[in-house]
Amino acid sequence: MTLAQDGAPVVHPELDAEEAARARTERVMKIARWTLPSLVMVLTILAWHLYVTIGEIPHYILPGPTLVAQKMVEDWSILWPAMIKTGRLTVLALTLAVIGGVGLAVAFTQSKWAEMSFFPYAVILQVTPVVAVAPLIQIYVENAFVAALLCAWIVAFFPILSNTTIGLKSADHNLSDLFTIYGATKWQRLRYLSAPSALPFFLGGLKIAGGLALIGAVVAEFVIGRAGTGLGLASTLLEASYRFNFGRLYAALILISVMGVVIFALMSAISYLALYRWHESALKRE
Amino acid sequence: MAKERKPLGQRDPVLHMSHVEKTFRGNVVALKDMNLDVNEGDFISLLGPSGCGKSTALRLISSLMQPTSGSIRWAGGQTKDDLGVVFQEPTLMPWARVADNVWLPFRLRGKPYAEVRDDVLEALKLVGLEKFQRAFPRELSGGMKMRVSIARALVTKPRLILMDEPFAALDEITRHKLNNDLLELRQRVNCTVIFVTHSVFESVFLSDRIVVMAARPGRVIRELQVDAPYPRDEAFRTSAEYAAYCRQASEALHEAMGEAA
Known part of the structure; x- marks a missing residue:
């Protein structure tokens, strides 16, 4: 994108046939991007509903969408606090992962010795499945909330550590030389x-x-249970399954998915806001 | 800041390189016995094939490397304000606006923007980009980015500016334009430049001294003076004088290539 010298945008009085076709395709795509997934969702829910009602599937095998919706409303007073609890654990783990991951990455890039000594252990921590480690954490860490937090932290911190480490090393070599010349x-x-x-x-x-x-x-809640965070969404889900309350189970499951989507959207928005002015990944191609 | 440029031979010394050698890994001789006196107001081109040690010479002058033997001495001692550098790529910080990029050399010396704003704007004005101070590098064309890079090298008014094939990646038309602009700029601020290039035409058009270098091992084989007066313009490009200098430089370069082969 180059700024025209006089700043005036070039105006096209008429589009030729090819350009008109392209503009039309663009408009259709824009609408389809929202309508198609929505249509798929509506059809899936409809099929689900028909399958449950026509097949007379008992609710403790597969609850219909109406039952799930009903439970969502009825049990909101249970589900909402549970979501807050799970959300708090997630946000806290993520915050600590950012602090730990960035801190370690900076330490690694400032000292080659530190990186050589500790990076392999960061990898081991990452590749060992957290589900296998969680019961041990539960045994050795007395405070159940801290144990749950540690579980979530172990999973979350590695991508931040490894990405930030690569990023800190990826500065342009000539710019780096320039910094040396200017005595930075x-x-x-x-x-x-x-x-x-x-x-x-x-x-x-x-x-x-x-x-x-x-x-x-979620893993931490499953393994450590309500002792850790109190009744979070995952604990609620587990408990609902013990009681054959499958309507509530599905409601909790949907809320966990929604949380995941919200977190992803939030992170994408942060990323866009930080980069849209200058980074290639955030630029729209013309 | 524009001081009158003295004629060749009467200029004050800036930098003295004597018997400078650089050997890599104990056996690869990148630069052999280089002697060069840089004087105030000189426009020196280092002309040669790739592998002739041009870039090594620049890295030695900018202290990014230490010579294996020989010495590089600044007249009156080395200070922090000695150097400005322009690379083959614009090498701008993509996350910083144009003015902030030009501010960088000052910023690294702990000078707040408010204190040096006039210098930054003056440097941008010199390269004709004062209107683009708020733009991000990606909004500029290749030639404009190069101008920002030149403004950044100029902004501290350094004693010596090193340019490492700055226009090699640009198209011919932009390159000619920037060559003209660079000379015009030099008429206004009497800067001292060492310019690395492998283009005979560029070196003749720009320089008053051409140092021809050969490869394997990298070394100086000839120094030419281009006595054509400045300002030089498009008319100079088509003059018989220019053609004659180009032939001289070409022959010297040919000799350099012949020796290397």
Whole structure:
């Protein structure tokens, strides 16, 4: 995108046939982008409803959409506080993951010795499935909330660490030379060169970590149970399944999905706001 | 800041390179016995094939590398304000606006923007981009980005500006334009430039001294003076004088290539 010297946009009085066709396609695509997924959703719910009613499926096998909706309203006083609890655990784990991941990444890039010594263990922590570690954490960490938090943190912090580490190292070499020539201090280099270079990578890691923090929180609730966070969404779901209350189970499941979508949308928005002025990934192609 | 430029031979010394050598990994000789006196107001081109040590010379002058032997001395000692650098790529910070990019050399010296705003705007004005101070680099064309890069090198009024094939990646038309503009700029601020290029035409058009270098090992084989007066313009490009200098430089370069082969 180049600014015209006089700043005046070029006006096309008439579109030729090809351009008109392209504009038409664009308009159709714009509408389809929203209508098609919505249509799929409506049809799926309809099929679900018909399958349950015509097949007379008992509600403890598969509750119909109306029952789930009804439970969602009826049990809102249980579900809403549960969502807050799970949400709090997720957000707290994500925040700590950002602090820990970025902090370690900065330490790693400032000291090669630190990276060589500790990076392998960060990888081991990441590749060991958290479900396998969670029961141990429950045994050794006395405070159940801290144990749950630790579970979610372990899952969420690695993508931030690894992405930020790569990002901090990805500064343009010539720019780095320029900083050397102008006698930049270590802090100036980090603040004005490495950090902005790392930002797109960090935000990519944040998007992944947001989803993982929720997964970690759900796993923690499953394994550690209500002792940890009180009755979160995942604990509610588990408890509902014990009581064959499948309407509530589905309602809780839907809310967990909604939380995941909201977190992803939020992270994408943060990423866009931080990058849209200058980074290639946020630019619209003309 | 524009001081009168003295004629060649009467200029004050800026930098003295004597018997400078650089060897990599103990056996690859990148630069052999380079001697060069840079004087105030010189426009020196380092002309040569790739591998002739042009870029190594620049890295040595900018202290990004230390010579294996020999010495590089600044007249009156080295200070922080000695150098401005322009690379082959514009090398701008994509996240920073044009004015902030030009502010960088000052910023790294701890000078707040308010204090040096006039210098930044003056440098941008010199390259004709004062209207684009709020733009981001991606909004500019390749030639305009290069101008920002030049403004950044100029902004501290350094004693010496190093340019490492700055226009090599640009198209011919933009390149000619920027060559003209660079000379015009030099008429206004009497800067001292070392300009690395592998274009004979560019080196003749711009410089008053051409240092021809050969490869394997990288070394200086000839120094030419281009005595044509400044300002030089399009008329100079088509003059017989220009053609004669180009032939001289070409022959020297040919010699350099012949020796290397």
